[in-house]
Amino acid sequence: MIARRARIGPAWAAVWLVLLSACATPPATPTAPGATDAAQAPSASASATPQEISAVEPAPGSASTVFAPNPGAIVVAVEAGHGGCLDWGVADPDQRGEEFAEKAITLAIAHALREALEVEGIRVVTVRETDAALAGDLYPPLGCSGDPFRDVNGDGLAGFGPEVPEGTRARDELQTRLDVANVARADVLISIHVDSITDEAGNLLPIARTETFYTDETPWGPTAGARLAEGLQAGVVDALGAVAGYERQDRGTRAHNLYIVAPPLFEPTEERPDPLRQPTRGALMPAALVEVGSITLPDEHALLLDPAGQGAAAQGLLDGLVTYLGSRGLAARIEPAAGGDVSIVATDGDGPPYWIRTLGPGDGSVTLPIRITNTGTEAWPASAHLLAGWETSDAPYLRAPPEGLDPVGPELPALASGESVVVTLNIEPPDAAARQVLWLTLSNGDGTFSELGSPPLQLAVDAQ
Numbered sequence: 126m127i128a129r130r131a132r133i134g135p136a137w138a139a140v141w142l143v144l145l146s147a148c149a150t151p152p153a154t155p156t157a158p159g160a161t162d163a164a165q166a167p168s169a170s171a172s173a174t175p176q177e178i179s180a181v182e183p184a185p186g187s188a189s190t191v192f193a194p195n196p197g198a199i200v201v202a203v204e205a206g207h208g209g210c211l212d213w214g215v216a217d218p219d220q221r222g223e224e225f226a227e228k229a230i231t232l233a234i235a236h237a238l239r240e241a242l243e244v245e246g247i248r249v250v251t252v253r254e255t256d257a258a259l260a261g262d263l264y265p266p267l268g269c270s271g272d273p274f275r276d277v278n279g280d281g282l283a284g285f286g287p288e289v290p291e292g293t294r295a296r297d298e299l300q301t302r303l304d305v306a307n308v309a310r311a312d313v314l315i316s317i318h319v320d321s322i323t324d325e326a327g328n329l330l331p332i333a334r335t336e337t338f339y340t341d342e343t344p345w346g347p348t349a350g351a352r353l354a355e356g357l358q359a360g361v362v363d364a365l366g367a368v369a370g371y372e373r374q375d376r377g378t379r380a381h382n383l384y385i386v387a388p389p390l391f392e393p394t395e396e397r398p399d400p401l402r403q404p405t406r407g408a409l410m411p412a413a414l415v416e417v418g419s420i421t422l423p424d425e426h427a428l429l430l431d432p433a434g435q436g437a438a439a440q441g442l443l444d445g446l447v448t449y450l451g452s453r454g455l456a457a458r459i460e461p462a463a464g465g466d467v468s469i470v471a472t473d474g475d476g477p478p479y480w481i482r483t484l485g486p487g488d489g490s491v492t493l494p495i496r497i498t499n500t501g502t503e504a505w506p507a508s509a510h511l512l513a514g515w516e517t518s519d520a521p522y523l524r525a526p527p528e529g530l531d532p533v534g535p536e537l538p539a540l541a542s543g544e545s546v547v548v549t550l551n552i553e554p555p556d557a558a559a560r561q562v563l564w565l566t567l568s569n570g571d572g573t574f575s576e577l578g579s580p581p582l583q584l585a586v587d588a589q
C-alpha cells in the first residue's frame with residue numbers, strides 16, 4: 126500500500142498520523158543528514174597485493190530450478206513489508222484485527238518464499254522473521270513496548286509521536302532493512318507488500334491487482350532492476366491468477382523511487398531538495414517492491430489469508446526470480462572465503478544495528494582469502510579482474526564506490542557459470558589513523574560488476 130496510517134489508539138482517535146511505509150516517500154523534515162553519513166573523502170590508493178590464487182573450483186551443479194550450476198552462491202533478501210506494534214500496513218477492511226492486516230500477510234508470504242528458496246538451495250536473508258520492527262517499537266501511549274528507537278539513517282532523529290517529525294520512525298526502519306540486504310550482499314532484495322485500493326473519496330474499491338516498483342536511477346536500475354521487477358510481476362500475476370476464482374488486474378511494473386528501492390539522493394536539486402526523501406544508503410543490488418495483491422476485494426483478502434494463496438504468491442515470486450537469474454549474464458559473488466557470509470548480527474546501541482565486518486587489528490596489513498564466484502549465466506571475459514579502493518568512513522558501509530578503484534590481485538581465469546576461485550590478498554589500509562572501508566569489486570573491461578548490481582565486498586579496518 127502506498128500511503129498508510131499508524132495504528133490508531135484511543136488517545137489519537139481524531140488524529141490520522143500518516144506513517145511512511147516501504148512504499149511511501151518520506152515527507153520533508155528540516156534536519157540535514159547527520160554524522161554517520163560519512164563524508165566522501167578522496168580515496169587513498171588501494172594497496173592490496175596478491176599472495177595466491179587457487180585452482181578453479183568447478184560449479185557444483187544441482188537439480189535446483191534456481192541457478193542450477195551453483196545455487197548456494199545466490200543470496201536473496203526477502204523483506205516482509207511493515208511489522209511490529211506501530212506499523213500494521215493496510216488494515217483489515219473488516220476491522221477484525223492485526224492478524225488480518227497487511228503485516229501478517231506479508232510475513233506469511235515471506236516465510237513461504239524463504240522455504241521455497243531454501244528447498245532450491247538458495248541462501249536467504251529474511252529482513253524480519255517475526256512480527257517485529259528492527260529499529261525500535263517503543264511507544265507506550267499506543268501500547269507498544271518494543272525496543273527503544275534508533276537513529277539508523279543518521280539524520281539525528283529517532284522515535285515516533287507528536288513531538289517527532291513525521292516519517293522519522295519509518296525512515297529509520299526502512300534504512301535498517303536496506304542495511305540488512307546490503308551487509309549480506311544479497312543478489313536481489315524482494316520487498317513484499319499488499320495493497321488497499323480506494324477511490325479519491327477514500328471508499329474501498331473491490332479490485333484485485335498486482336503491481337511492482339523498482340528504480341531506474343541506479344546504474345543497474347534500467348536493466349537489471351527492470352528485469353527483476355518484470356519477472357516478479359509476471360510470476361505473481363500468473364501464480365495468483367491460477368488459484369483466484371475472480372478477475373484480477375495486471376498493473377505491470379513502474380520505475381518509481383519508493384523508499385526501499387530508491388538510491389540515495391547524492392545531490393539535492395531544486396526539484397528534489399530533501400535528501401531525507403530517499404534513503405541515506407540505498408540498495409546496492411536490484412530491488413523490487415511487489416504489491417502482490419489487494420485486500421479490498423474480499424475474495425482476494427480471503428485468498429491471501431489462506432496458506433494456499435500465500436504459497437501461490439511465494440511461488441510467483443520464486444518463478445520471477447528464476448526468470449531474472451536465468452537472464453543475468455554477468456554477475457559475481459565476492460565474499461570472505463571463510464564464509465559466515467549472511468549471518469548478520471545486530472549491534473547494540475542507538476545507531477545503525479547492521480555493519481559490515483571489521484577485520485581484526487593488525488600491524489597495518491591483513492591477509493584476506495576471498496572467494497570469487499561467477500553467479501551469472503555467461504563465462505566471464507578474460508579481462509575480468511579485481512578492483513579495490515579505500516575510503517575513510519564512520520558509516521556502517523560505503524553507499525557508493527570510493528573515487529579511486531585500482532586493479533589488485535592476480536589475473537583471474539575466465540570462470541564459467543557457477544565456477545569459483547579463492548584469491549588471497551594482503552590488505553594494507555592506507556591510513557591507520559582513521560577507520561577505513563575497503564570496496565572490492567570486479568572489472569569486466571568497460572565497467573564494474575557493482576555497476577551491474579552485484580554488490581561489492583566491503584570490509585572495515587578500525588583506526589590503529
Ligand SMILES: [Zn+2]
Nearest residue numbers: 126206214318
Ligand atoms: Zn505496504
